[in-house]
Amino acid sequence: MLIVASDAHRAHHAREPFPDAGRLMDPPEVPERVDRILDAIASCGLGPPQPPRPFGSTAVTRVHSAAYLEFLEHAHARWRATTGRDESSEAVAYARAIRDQPFVRPEHVVTQLGWYSHDTDPILAGTYDAAIGAVDVTLTAWEAVADGRERVAYALARPPGHHAAADSFAGYCYLNNAAIATQAWTDRGARIAVVDVDYHHGNGTQQIFYDRDDVLFVSLHADPAFEYPFFLGFANEEGRGSGVGRNRNYPLPAGTEWNTYTSALEEALAAVRDFGPDAVVVSLGVDTALEDADTFRLVADDYPRLGAALAGLDRPTLVVQEGGYCLEVIGRNVVAVLGAFT
Amino acid sequence: MLIVASDAHRAHHAREPFPDAGRLMDPPEVPERVDRILDAIASCGLGPPQPPRPFGSTAVTRVHSAAYLEFLEHAHARWRATTGRDESSEAVAYARAIRDQPFVRPEHVVTQLGWYSHDTDPILAGTYDAAIGAVDVTLTAWEAVADGRERVAYALARPPGHHAAADSFAGYCYLNNAAIATQAWTDRGARIAVVDVDYHHGNGTQQIFYDRDDVLFVSLHADPAFEYPFFLGFANEEGRGSGVGRNRNYPLPAGTEWNTYTSALEEALAAVRDFGPDAVVVSLGVDTALEDADTFRLVADDYPRLGAALAGLDRPTLVVQEGGYCLEVIGRNVVAVLGAFT
Numbered sequence: 001m002l003i004v005a006s007d008a009h010r011a012h013h014a015r016e017p018f019p020d021a022g023r024l025m026d027p028p029e030v031p032e033r034v035d036r037i038l039d040a041i042a043s044c045g046l047g048p049p050q051p052p053r054p055f056g057s058t059a060v061t062r063v064h065s066a067a068y069l070e071f072l073e074h075a076h077a078r079w080r081a082t083t084g085r086d087e088s089s090e091a092v093a094y095a096r097a098i099r100d101q102p103f104v105r106p107e108h109v110v111t112q113l114g115w116y117s118h119d120t121d122p123i124l125a126g127t128y129d130a131a132i133g134a135v136d137v138t139l140t141a142w143e144a145v146a147d148g149r150e151r152v153a154y155a156l157a158r159p160p161g162h163h164a165a166a167d168s169f170a171g172y173c174y175l176n177n178a179a180i181a182t183q184a185w186t187d188r189g190a191r192i193a194v195v196d197v198d199y200h201h202g203n204g205t206q207q208i209f210y211d212r213d214d215v216l217f218v219s220l221h222a223d224p225a226f227e228y229p230f231f232l233g234f235a236n237e238e239g240r241g242s243g244v245g246r247n248r249n250y251p252l253p254a255g256t257e258w259n260t261y262t263s264a265l266e267e268a269l270a271a272v273r274d275f276g277p278d279a280v281v282v283s284l285g286v287d288t289a290l291e292d293a294d295t296f297r298l299v300a301d302d303y304p305r306l307g308a309a310l311a312g313l314d315r316p317t318l319v320v321q322e323g324g325y326c327l328e329v330i331g332r333n334v335v336a337v338l339g340a341f342t
Numbered sequence: 343m344l345i346v347a348s349d350a351h352r353a354h355h356a357r358e359p360f361p362d363a364g365r366l367m368d369p370p371e372v373p374e375r376v377d378r379i380l381d382a383i384a385s386c387g388l389g390p391p392q393p394p395r396p397f398g399s400t401a402v403t404r405v406h407s408a409a410y411l412e413f414l415e416h417a418h419a420r421w422r423a424t425t426g427r428d429e430s431s432e433a434v435a436y437a438r439a440i441r442d443q444p445f446v447r448p449e450h451v452v453t454q455l456g457w458y459s460h461d462t463d464p465i466l467a468g469t470y471d472a473a474i475g476a477v478d479v480t481l482t483a484w485e486a487v488a489d490g491r492e493r494v495a496y497a498l499a500r501p502p503g504h505h506a507a508a509d510s511f512a513g514y515c516y517l518n519n520a521a522i523a524t525q526a527w528t529d530r531g532a533r534i535a536v537v538d539v540d541y542h543h544g545n546g547t548q549q550i551f552y553d554r555d556d557v558l559f560v561s562l563h564a565d566p567a568f569e570y571p572f573f574l575g576f577a578n579e580e581g582r583g584s585g586v587g588r589n590r591n592y593p594l595p596a597g598t599e600w601n602t603y604t605s606a607l608e609e610a611l612a613a614v615r616d617f618g619p620d621a622v623v624v625s626l627g628v629d630t631a632l633e634d635a636d637t638f639r640l641v642a643d644d645y646p647r648l649g650a651a652l653a654g655l656d657r658p659t660l661v662v663q664e665g666g667y668c669l670e671v672i673g674r675n676v677v678a679v680l681g682a683f684t
Contacts, residue, residue, distance in 0.1 A: 018436070019434055019436045020436070021424060021425050021452050022421070022424070022425025022426065022427045022431065023425075079364070082363060082364070083363050083364025083365075084364065085364045089364065092361055094360070094361045094362070094461050094462045095460070095461050095512075095570060095571060095572045095573065096438065096459075096460040096461060096512075096573070097460065097573040097574075098460050098507045098510060098545060098546070098549050098573065098574065099460075099507075099509075099510065101545075101549055101552070101573070101574055102552075102574075102579055102582070103573065104576055104578070106572070106573070107567060108566075108567060108568060108572055110363050110572055111566075111572040111573060114572065114573070115573075117438075118437070118438040118439065118440050118441075119436050119437045119438060120436045120462075165440045165441075167441075168440060168441065170437075170438075170440075203440060203443075204440070207440050207443055210443070210444075224453075225449060225450060226450060228437060229437060230437045230448070230450055230452055230453040230456065231437065231438070231439040231440065231443070231445065231448070231453060231456070231457075232439075232440065232443055232444075234446055236446070237444055240444070
């Protein structure tokens with residue numbers, strides 16, 4: 001199995017606490033997450049990881065708007081010029097547009113931050129380079145599978161991507177790595193199933209493909225009735241237009257253990273088999289772990305089972321890293337899933 | 343001149359610093375603002391202030407959606423139940439909807455906070471009661487003018503209102519006092535001109551009346567190209583549908599002094615005269631003062647001139663308090679405007 005990783009992600013490291021429901025939270029999406037996964041990969045004989053090649057922005061602009069990309073690239077420089085803050089400062093949105101009002105494309109960086117985001121994540125000086133680096137990691141892994149050189153590849157992407165929409169960032173995600181690879185695959189004529197097993201609903205990926213009949217999006221996640229991203233991920237969101245039936249959400253209750261999880265997983269994978277995709281993209285979050293701060297309770301033995309179920313689809317597969325924040329178990333659980341493919 | 347005030351506003355006093363462009367800012371919209379205005383009113387022989395009568399919510403629901411009102415009334419109790427935070431905690435939005443996505447009416451309080459706000463203002467335990475109190479103050483003053491008992495009345499409203507939209511709060515504003523009085527007046531068949539002289543654009547008032555031909559909204563304010571509320575207040579926003587031509591924005595540069603201000607004011611008031619309203623509602627913010635933290639540079643002598651220009655419209659007039667945050671001059675400048683009407 002090809003494993004692709006790079007150091008570009010280190011340019012992005014948010015440190016300022018942010019508001020969560022009723023408390024300030026230290027950003028858990030840290031560079032050490034990658035180190036821990038690489039340690040686990042090394043110690044179990046997967047790898048060694050390969051470096052990415054640069055892809056430029058062509059594939060990115062098939063998913064994200066040019067205006068959003070331009071914003072992301074220059075936002076922090078504009079922020080510094082406007083506020084007088086330094087290189088280490090974190091640019092955060094506060095003002096938002098009133099719904100359904102006439103809107104001129106925003107010029108001021110504070111306006112842009114409010115327009116091009118859907119929560120309170122920051123943009124740092126290195127965010128754009130790190131996000132482009134994660135896309136390169138993802139597309140390098142994807143290309144090996146798409147070209148038939150590998151059956152399965154793993155992209156150790158950071159920052160993650162599945163909360164990033166076509167023109168807004170949120171949830172530690174700036175560019176939607178999995179969606180960009182999926183789009184690149186469909187641009188070669190393939191029909192793709194995206195299977196998102198992160199603890200949080202992949203609202204960005206859903207939004208990007210919501211009207212499409214050549215991409216099936218299935219997601220298992222904590223019910224947005226109580227959990228981030230709150231606004232999307234309900235079971236009645238089934239796609240729109242020619243995409244009707246191509247979006248399947250499996251919201252699960254707090255405290256979900258493997259018994260509950262596996263039932264939803266089997267249903268989701270049956271939907272994938274019915275769709276009959278040419279290839280599969282897995283958005284792999286392991287924040288479903290008991291040890292993670294969130295509410296699900298999957299244990300060490302569950303991750304090889306999850307991997308076996310995904311591998312059982314028996315399709316060319318790209319696995320893209322999303323969430324997982326408990327540094328003690330993130331590596332163990334990721335390699336448990338990957339090991340099932342070998 | 344009738345002056346109406348009450349103590350209901352004291353139930354709302356936000357204390358937690360909030361993000362502004364690049365720094366944390368202590369909330370400047372404090373109860374002492376009202377005390378200072380009342381002191382100035384007493385010392386210059388205006389008044390004494392009269393208490394409001396309760397109006398209930400009928401007039402409010404002519405402007406704000408029932409769902410928004412229900413949210414505002416119960417948000418803090420839901421916040422406490424969900425987060426376990428106490429009575430003194432401040433409920434603040436962070437997660438937002440992705441634009442143009444399917445949306446189920448939000449149930450979770452964090453979802454509601456994100457949906458029913460357009461910046462990072464908090465809801466406190468006393469916010470709803472204070473906001474309803476400000477509406478009562480405003481409608482009591484309005485009724486005296488609408489019934490013909492007074493030619494001019496002043497509503498010492500707090501919290502202010504002009505940034506509150508039909509179903510979202512922001513900018514220290516929760517219910518749009520001036521818009522609610524304006525709507526009540528139009529419900530009696532009157533054509534109304536709203537003249538907003540607050541330093542910040544009255545984006546909520548604009549949104550509420552943007553499609554209406556019986557309400558002219560004119561606003562002089564700092565250019566949203568550099569100043570809050572950023573998204574609205576540009577000169578090319580002229581109304582929509584039957585409201586085309588009924589919205590006039592006069593964005594002004596940083597550092598604006600009276601010479602520049604008065605030119606725009608004369609143009610705005612000429613538009614009001616052309617419209618020929620039955621009555622006028624003034625959204626009176628005095629955060630245009632040199633001493634205020636914002637960028638305009640109006641001085642003590644300019645406020646009697648502003649008052650004289652507004653009084654020169656010679657229409658039944660309701661003056662509603664909006665912003666103004668420099669405690670040393672807020673009272674002086676408000677009574678200077680009011681004095682021109684006597």
